[in-house]
Amino acid sequence: MNWEEILIKIFNVELTHYIVLSLILFCIGIMGLIISRNVIRVLMSIEILLSAVNVNFVAFANYTDLSDLKGQVFAIFIMAVAAAEAALGLAILLALYRNKPSVDTEEYKELKG
């Protein structure tokens, strides 16, 4: 493999590049979901995860299904669901905050038998 081929591989952006991008976003989202101590940051991490999925959908729509664009339709659906999720997340966060005036995830450990 010579330099030319490598350059061609790098600069010829294809489906694989987008998949790797969404993969990176997904892994960052998971990491943020687990290591954050702030509830709001956890919510943001969930949004990153959804964005990663969106990127994936739209990339597949572009490269395999340009005539029907089903992936983009699903991306729209996901956005709507994400909006609902964010609204509910805020409501739940407020309800939690009312019971225990903290946004620290370490404080919420009642989920056990």
Added chain:
Amino acid sequence: MEMQDIIYSLFFYAIAFVLIIAALGIVFMPRIVYSAVCMIIAFLSAAGIFVLLNADFVAVSQVIIYAVGITIIMVFAIMLTAAREDKKLWIAVKFRSLVAIAASGLLFLIILASVTKCITALSSRAGLFAVQEPSQETIQRLAVEGTTLTIGKALLTDYVLPFEILSLLLLAAILGAVVIAGKGQEKLINPTTSTAEEEP
């Protein structure tokens, strides 16, 4: 290799770089407000990615819904929960953090390996994920009309049932949010007032 492709790829790398940096910033920024700012940047760059992928309608929706709507919700959350313990609530110094970093890294490597192998393998035969060259007609149509018409038709014909269910879901979410957040609002005040009364 044409010049157009090189410019496209440069744009892609620039936007992807910003997106990844912003996503990392969401997770690792020390203050939650910085995270929110990072989130706006991340969403905007995601919209840029969508533009690169010929998805103009999705890109506009991304800007409207994510970069504005959800960001406002997050900012509200930050404001309503009094970010006074902001500094110390950064990253959990726990065993699970190590596990999380290791697991996500491992997942990344594995999927990277399988993706690069699989995509090449799959694209070599005419399979499900075979990268098709779009017909000239479609390119023409998209260049003239954009994607909005196609998406709109799909939403109101093939996907009309999920679309209606989605509207119901949004309604339920709004009602649920109101009920959950609004229930027993006096309790929000009581703890502070009671502690204020007790102190003297």
Added chain:
Amino acid sequence: MEQFLEFFIENAGIIAALPLWTFLIIIFGQNLGVYDDKRITAGITCTSTFIGLIWSFFIFLWTLGAQEPFSKNITWLSAGNIELSAGWLVDNLGAMMLLVVTGVSLLIQVYSHGYMAKDPGYHRFFSYLNFFNFSMLGLVLSSNLFQIYIFWELVGLSSYLLIGFWFRRPSAAHAATKAFIINRIGDFGLLVGIIAFLFFSLNWWIASGNIYLSFTELQPAAEYVLTSAGPVVYFLIALAIFFGPIAKSAQFPLHTWLPDAMEGPTPISALIHAATMVAAGVFLIARAYPIFEISPDIMTTIAWIGAITAFITATIAITQYDLKKTLAYSTCSQLGFMVMAMGAGAYAAGLFHLMTHAFFKAMLFLCSGAVIHGLGDQQNMKYMGGLRKHMPVVAYTYLTGCFAISGILFSGFWSKEEIFSGLYGNNMILLGVGLIVALLTSFYMFRSYFLTFEGEYRGHAHPHDAPKVMTVPLILLAIPSTFIGFLLSGVLFLPSFDKYILAGQKAITHAEHHTGFLLPVISLLIALAGLLAAAYLYWDRFKQVRESVKITADNIIRITKPLYALTTNLWYIDKLYYAFIDNVFLPVCNFTANFDKFIIDGLVNLTGLKIRFEGWTLRQFQTGQVQTYLAILFSGLAGLALIFVLLQLLI
């Protein structure tokens, strides 16, 4: 007249039911606070027993003219081809026992009204007393072996309640427990024997269609069992059945509970020793006589156990200083006499002695109760003496009882003479034992009389005479104690007891009677010798003679030191039992208990511990923190993905 008597026979169960009703009336009347008068309790108790006595008397009249025993049964339990019945059987033996039981208990109840007058548990006492009567009368009326077992157990229970009547005293509670446990040993043997007997004779009962285990059909059934089971197994079955009487009638290996049972109130001692509890054992031997009779081995065993009991307990009675214990051991000894007579084939003689003994032993116990009552709960004869001046009625009735039990012309003489003549034809060694025991009996009874009623008063309390309510039953009991043996011995124009009892028991082969004057004269002389020896050693009038000859009780004790120690220590039987329990039984129990506790439970706990450890390990992941769960979830996902990729690479 026939029909009039038929009515009483048809409803003979009423006799047993009356005390039960009285028992319930007292229990509910007291606990619900309906009445609180002691005279009401005593009144209904005595009235019901009196009605029972009258009823028994009419039944007795019926039996005089009857040819066949009367039996009335209902099916009580039927399981497969076993069908158990309950009902009543009236024959000559039953009628005699009914008269004795109701008569003696009536007098004891009257006496108890005086004896227990100041006791706070008065009503409880009378309710137990009625329950005891119910059990005993039910036992007497039982129509089959299985029903008799039920009442057998009830008798044991009520004796437990009454011996432990003053349950706050540790010694009384201990004695009651001892009596109950020792009786359990016998009851267990009886139950095993009954079941084994039923098992081997089941086909016979099915074929014959009779009431199962009915007493009237025992003889053919026993013969069937003997042929089907073989003599060795039959001997074991009969021995198991005989275990019941051994415990209940206080025979040799299991006699130790009876002297301890003196912890109960004295009327109860009288009742247990005379009419009810210990008589039940002899009564069962009489009822089940056909079973024992066809096996000579078991008859010999019975006779020898009776002889051993009679001898051992008579020797113990000599050295006792407790008035009631002396009487208790004398009861054991007399019961040994009866059992010995039964075993030697002198069936009627044994029952005759049972009846006469019931009267004079009840009287003796009531006398001792009057003495103890009059001295303020003093039972030791060392602190008595000279009481004849203070309580003459008690003294003379006691003396009557001594004459009777020793066999000097009063009723005991006639029954003992029958036993001796029964033994004479059968077994000369047993006759010798019997004569020795008769000598000892006479000696220790008069010893207790001289120590208690003659000489100088050695105690500190102020003796006072018994009230009328206590002396009248004594006098009433003294009459049969004196005359009944003579009246029923067949010498007079009245019907002989033997003929009456044997009339209903055609099957029983009767031992040949030795008729002659030699044996009665010898027994009379022996009894007189005992009387003289006791008088010489313990009567004050012979004090000078004693001191001049230098043969006194103390000297004799000094010379026969080992023998004396043997009898004062009750032949070490109790000590042997306790040593067995302490050194063998309890260690084995402890070992098995610890084995169960540490090895078996340990194994069970170990498996539990393993689960607990696993649970503890898993619980460490259950922090309640959502992000921990997420971390586990995603590491699991990463692991699965890794496995998937590795598999792909390998394949």
